[in-house]
Amino acid sequence: MAPHPSGAPAVQVTLQTEQPFPSASDDEGSCSASAPPSPTQAPPDGAEAQGVSCQGASRKLRARLGGRSRPKSELVLSRQRRSRRKKANDRERNRMHNLNSALDALRGVLPTFPEDAKLTKIETLRFAHNYIWALTQTLRMADHSFYRLDSPAPSCAELSSPGGGSPGEWGSLYSPVSQTGSLSPAASLEELPRLPAPASPACLRPGALAFSDFL
DNA sequence: TAGGCCATCTGGTCCT
DNA sequence: AGGACCAGATGGCCTA
Numbered sequence: 001m002a003p004h005p006s007g008a009p010a011v012q013v014t015l016q017t018e019q020p021f022p023s024a025s026d027d028e029g030s031c032s033a034s035a036p037p038s039p040t041q042a043p044p045d046g047a048e049a050q051g052v053s054c055q056g057a058s059r060k061l062r063a064r065l066g067g068r069s070r071p072k073s074e075l076v077l078s079r080q081r082r083s084r085r086k087k088a089n090d091r092e093r094n095r096m097h098n099l100n101s102a103l104d105a106l107r108g109v110l111p112t113f114p115e116d117a118k119l120t121k122i123e124t125l126r127f128a129h130n131y132i133w134a135l136t137q138t139l140r141m142a143d144h145s146f147y148r149l150d151s152p153a154p155s156c157a158e159l160s161s162p163g164g165g166s167p168g169e170w171g172s173l174y175s176p177v178s179q180t181g182s183l184s185p186a187a188s189l190e191e192l193p194r195l196p197a198p199a200s201p202a203c204l205r206p207g208a209l210a211f212s213d214f215l
Numbered sequence: 216t217a218g219g220c221c222a223t224c225t226g227g228t229c230c231t
Numbered sequence: 232a233g234g235a236c237c238a239g240a241t242g243g244c245c246t247a
Binding site: 084087088091092095 | 233234235236
């Protein structure tokens with residue numbers, strides 16, 4: 001899917017077609033106590049769900065309305081509640097879809113990984129965090145070496161080989177945040193995607209970093 | 216079958 | 232009042 005930087009909803013959800021639960025049609029909503037539509041559907045609220053008498057509910061209702069505005073029947077209010085809930089559900093679904101789209105976009109700019117392997121949400125976030133940190137460190141070291149022309153930066157081959165090169169300096173580049181400030185309090189270093197040794201700028205061309213380097 | 220991941224619904228809270 | 236955001240609950244799907 002193409003990225004959508006504008007933030008506009010990339011996923012136009014077919015809201016009506018994929019209702020997991022039988023959407024309460026607007027013609028229901030009378031005072032009669034009806035069975036809950038689905039196990040997950042919590043009782044909408046108060047009187048309606050529990051089948052409380054309509055008299056008590058309407059009295060409460062009138063009190064809520066201050067007794068001044070035009071009295072609305074329980075039927076109308078029930079429809080309103082349903083309609084509001086349904087709209088809120090749609091918005092929430094859309095919001096989560098947008099969030100997922102952003103997450104997909106993030107996956108897209110992370111180093112390639114086996115096609116059939118998809119990072120989970122938490123893995124994507126942790127991976128991105130570490131990846132950004134690694135790139136930042138790389139840039140920092142590149143700047144550093146730029147002013148020390150007598151000491152050439154290590155070659156890509158040296159840096160990308162896990163065992164190769166001197167581990168000393170590069171080895172100290174693992175983000176401290178990834179250990180102590182990880183997204184999950186329970187996350188240990190072992191849970192996080194491991195970073196490759198930071199590459200020199202010349203190695204940062206697309207494809208230079210393979211996903212496997214992070215494993 | 217247990218556990219992980221995910222999508223969705225829902226009610227509460229805050230903001231405009 | 233209505234929308235955005237959030238966290239909890241629930242059920243489905245998949246995998247070891």
